[in-house]
Amino acid sequence: MQSLSNIKKILKTLDLSNQDLINNPKKYFTHLVEELKKVSPLLAGRLNDILNNENPDILSLEKIIQEVNILVSSNKSIRDSFQKLTISIENIDGVGPKTASSLKKNGIETLQDVILHFPYKYELVDTDLKSEKLFITGVLSSKSVIKTKYGKRIFQAVFKCDDGYYYGIWFNFSRKYPDPVLSIGKEYSLYGKYTNFNGKPSVIHPAFMDKSDRGQVKTYYSLPGNVKNQSFVKIVRRAFTYTGSDIVETLPEKIIAKYDFPDIKNALYTIHFPEKAKDITLLNENRHPAFIRFVYEELFYLQLGLLIKKSNYNKVYGIKYDVKQEYLDDIKKYIPFKLTTAQRRVLADIFNDMKSEHQMNRLLQGDVGSGKTIVAFIAALVAVKNGYQVAIIAPTEVLAEQHFINLVHFLKNDYAVSLLTGSTPKNEKQNDMVNIKDGNVDFVVGTHAVIRDDVEFKNLGFAIIDEQHRFGVLQRKNLVDKGYNPDILLMTATPIPRTLALTFYGDLNVSIIDEMPPGRSPVKTKSFSANNFDKVLELTEKELEKGNRAYFIYPLIDESEKIDLKDATKNFEYISLRFSGYNVALLHGRMKASEKNSLMTAFKNGNIDVLVSTTVVEVGVDIPDATVMVIENAERFGLSQLHQLRGRVGRSNKESYCYLVYSDKISDDGKTRLNSMVSTNDGFKLSEVDLEIRGPGDFFGTRQSGLPEFRFSNIVRDVPILNKARNDADNILKHDPFLEKPEHIILKEILHFRWKQALDLTNIG
Numbered sequence: 015m016q017s018l019s020n021i022k023k024i025l026k027t028l029d030l031s032n033q034d035l036i037n038n039p040k041k042y043f044t045h046l047v048e049e050l051k052k053v054s055p056l057l058a059g060r061l062n063d064i065l066n067n068e069n070p071d072i073l074s075l076e077k078i079i080q081e082v083n084i085l086v087s088s089n090k091s092i093r094d095s096f097q098k099l100t101i102s103i104e105n106i107d108g109v110g111p112k113t114a115s116s117l118k119k120n121g122i123e124t125l126q127d128v129i130l131h132f133p134y135k136y137e138l139v140d141t142d143l144k145s146e147k148l149f150i151t152g153v154l155s156s157k158s159v160i161k162t163k164y165g166k167r168i169f170q171a172v173f174k175c176d177d178g179y180y181y182g183i184w185f186n187f188s189r190k191y192p193d194p195v196l197s198i199g200k201e202y203s204l205y206g207k208y209t210n211f212n213g214k215p216s217v218i219h220p221a222f223m224d225k226s227d228r229g230q231v232k233t234y235y236s237l238p239g240n241v242k243n244q245s246f247v248k249i250v251r252r253a254f255t256y257t258g259s260d261i262v263e264t265l266p267e268k269i270i271a272k273y274d275f276p277d278i279k280n281a282l283y284t285i286h287f288p289e290k291a292k293d294i295t296l297l298n299e300n301r302h303p304a305f306i307r308f309v310y311e312e313l314f315y316l317q318l319g320l321l322i323k324k325s326n327y328n329k330v331y332g333i334k335y336d337v338k339q340e341y342l343d344d345i346k347k348y349i350p351f352k353l354t355t356a357q358r359r360v361l362a363d364i365f366n367d368m369k370s371e372h373q374m375n376r377l378l379q380g381d382v383g384s385g386k387t388i389v390a391f392i393a394a395l396v397a398v399k400n401g402y403q404v405a406i407i408a409p410t411e412v413l414a415e416q417h418f419i420n421l422v423h424f425l426k427n428d429y430a431v432s433l434l435t436g437s438t439p440k441n442e443k444q445n446d447m448v449n450i451k452d453g454n455v456d457f458v459v460g461t462h463a464v465i466r467d468d469v470e471f472k473n474l475g476f477a478i479i480d481e482q483h484r485f486g487v488l489q490r491k492n493l494v495d496k497g498y499n500p501d502i503l504l505m506t507a508t509p510i511p512r513t514l515a516l517t518f519y520g521d522l523n524v525s526i527i528d529e530m531p532p533g534r535s536p537v538k539t540k541s542f543s544a545n546n547f548d549k550v551l552e553l554t555e556k557e558l559e560k561g562n563r564a565y566f567i568y569p570l571i572d573e574s575e576k577i578d579l580k581d582a583t584k585n586f587e588y589i590s591l592r593f594s595g596y597n598v599a600l601l602h603g604r605m606k607a608s609e610k611n612s613l614m615t616a617f618k619n620g621n622i623d624v625l626v627s628t629t630v631v632e633v634g635v636d637i638p639d640a641t642v643m644v645i646e647n648a649e650r651f652g653l654s655q656l657h658q659l660r661g662r663v664g665r666s667n668k669e670s671y672c673y674l675v676y677s678d679k680i681s682d683d684g685k686t687r688l689n690s691m692v693s694t695n696d697g698f699k700l701s702e703v704d705l706e707i708r709g710p711g712d713f714f715g716t717r718q719s720g721l722p723e724f725r726f727s728n729i730v731r732d733v734p735i736l737n738k739a740r741n742d743a744d745n746i747l748k749h750d751p752f753l754e755k756p757e758h759i760i761l762k763e764i765l766h767f768r769w770k771q772a773l774d775l776t777n778i779g
């Protein structure tokens with residue numbers, strides 16, 4: 015925000031009555047244009063246009079100066095209030111060093127953190143025998159310590175109330191208990207769990223309240239052990255008195271009016287100090303407008319930031335490719351079939367990105383077997399024809415090797431392709447690395463090994479990252495840094511529910527292949543209890559007799575889990591015996607890459623008929639003649655994994671089958687998963703079910719770095735709000751792409767303060 019103060023200084027020096035300024039505006043305004051570019055490119059552009067005019071118009075200059083003034087002054091007040099909110103909690107009266115340190119450890123560091131730390135539960139403080147709650151006000155008439163048979167000491171106090179005597183009971187009496195020390199004859203109000211203790215109406219371990227607290231709301235905060243709820247309530251109150259007038263509205267007026275949201279101050283106050291019983295119910299169910307507005311706000315800013323990232327405003331310059339017709343004509347000879355309409359449409363998206371001067375960041379989505387690979391290969395070949403190198407990165411060696419084989423096959427040996435994985439022999443690797451650096455290699459296919467520091471490219475211009483959610487943001491960045499902003503095509507074979515895609519990939523352009531190659535019929539899926547395994551074997555045999563191939567998959571979640579490995583091995587023996595007339599092989603992750611590779615090749619060529627395997631074949635493996643997929647212990651797999659595995663068959667015009675075999679240990683969720691598999695082949699539908707079962711955190715299996723963390727929202731629960739927020743953010747940016755209208759300045763400011771880092775926004779303010 016340094017530029018804001020610079021702008022202010024410059025504004026002070028600009029005197030429109032100065033004749034020299036009017037004659038030579040460029041001399042006086044150029045500096046302002048430069049500073050403005052950092053804060054408001056649109057204003058800077060307009061100013062520049064005026065200056066480039068032969069006779070700069072003084073009225074237009076005046077108008078611009080006015081607008082810049084608004085910009086500077088509103089930014090200032092917003093900034094000041096933000097600064098106040100970032101005051102450390104130690105400055106709140108009553109927050110001692112111990113409390114401060116434990117609150118800080120729990121992420122509550124500033125005034126703002128305090129007021130945004132919402133209660134997790136609300137309770138009406140009153141007698142409610144249904145929920146065993148008792149509120150009494152009475153005079154202490156006696157107190158005593160009783161010893162139980164077991165030597166425990168119980169503190170008992172008797173209160174005379176309007177409707178009779180009540181007992182206060184504290185177990186495990188110690189000197190500290192109860193606090194405060196009680197004086198006979200004094201009136202107290204107590205609130206706690208009602209019980210009938212030894213035949214007396216009692217309240218157990220009650221909290222001391224004010225008489226006037228009856229009928230009020232008690233809020234419960236999740237807090238570190240040594241911070242009492244009551245003390246935190248006081249801290250919140252004080253935080254409010256400190257910040258009161260400094261809490262600025264963080265949503266545009268129009269949005270507030272559109273949804274009838276309470277304004278920010280009222281919303282915060284209601285959340286911490288609700289008054290009405292009606293509020294409590296809604297708050298407890300996360301349905302109160304005061305709470306919803308924060309959910310909305312969080313999702314709105316996330317979407318606004320992602321959309322800005324996606325727009326040209328925040329884009330990075332990259333390579334401008336020439337997608338010449340002659341290149342395309344030449345590439346045609348490599349394409350073995352007619353591309354589907356969806357493939358052609360997606361390819362057109364990619365070419366448009368490649369032709370632009372900005373770096374491409376596109377996510378290619380498509381269901382299993384929809385033909386993503388060839389699209390990526392064609393685009394990559396255009397890059398190579400432009401004289402650049404291409405990197406294709408996959409998460410596993412099996413997949414990298416398969417891409418390598420397919421690519422070499424696709425290119426008919428016309429181009430130089432290198433495979434670089436963890437198990438490439440050292441000599442070979444060194445040789446490859448020299449060739450990559452010298453530019454003798456056009457395509458480098460590999461695993462994480464390619465991202466390693468010592469792999470240098472001569473001119474990396476295009477990177478394809480397959481199954482990109484398995485790579486961290488940092489790894490992606492390392493790869494990008496190996497070239498000059500290479501175009502990036504991310505691929506995912508795991509269909510992602512729309513809401514998750516909006517959240518995690520909202521900043522990417524997404525192309526979806528929503529059509530299968532012609533002649534594919536959906537894989538016929540059935541589930542079988544393990545007791546009926548013989549039936550599965552029978553059905554499989556029928557396919558083998560036709561000359562087709564089959565997979566038998568066994569769960570292996572962690573490749574070091576010996577028991578699971580034994581499972582595949584043990585069953586391999588059984589299946590080999592059962593299909594003694596056929597070639598049966600065992601594949602698992604512990605084998606050497608070369609072994610795995612030759613097995614896969616043999617399976618592809620038909621030298622192996624049945625492949626008994628762990629999940630190493632899960633993603634991307636393409637053996638069109640395989641028509642049977644048997645998954646044992648299917649209840650142990652996630653839905654997207656099952657769908658991926660099923661996607662290994664049905665990759666040609668042959669009818670294919672998937673048999674899901676479950677044990678009697680199947681859970682309810684497991685049943686839902688298998689039933690969903692049986693009922694649909696649509697990966698996008700399944701991903702929605704999966705999201706509901708697993709929740710967003712677990713959806714990708716591994717926690718992706720760069721994943722936004724939500725304070726208030728829940729992506730499954732809040733889908734409708736997310737959609738609204740996305741649309742609203744989109745609308746605002748359509749009309750004000752640089753967020754320069756006075757009513758939008760706050761938006762930019764909040765993005766800058768709260769989201770810049772999280773979203774890696776480079777050009778915000």
Ligand SMILES: Nc1ncnc2c1ncn2[C@@H]1O[C@H](COP(=O)(O)OP(=O)(O)OP(=O)(O)O)[C@@H](O)[C@H]1O
Pocket residue numbers: 351352353354357380381382383384385386387388506507531532633634635636638661662665
């Ligand atoms: N337009 C097409 N016409 C006929 N066959 C096609 C077409 N496009 C792709 N194929 C073939 O379909 C099969 C699946 O394609 P590909 O491997 O690219 O799918 P994918 O989308 O990458 O699938 P997965 O996510 O399962 O790896 C391959 O054998 C491929 O050669």
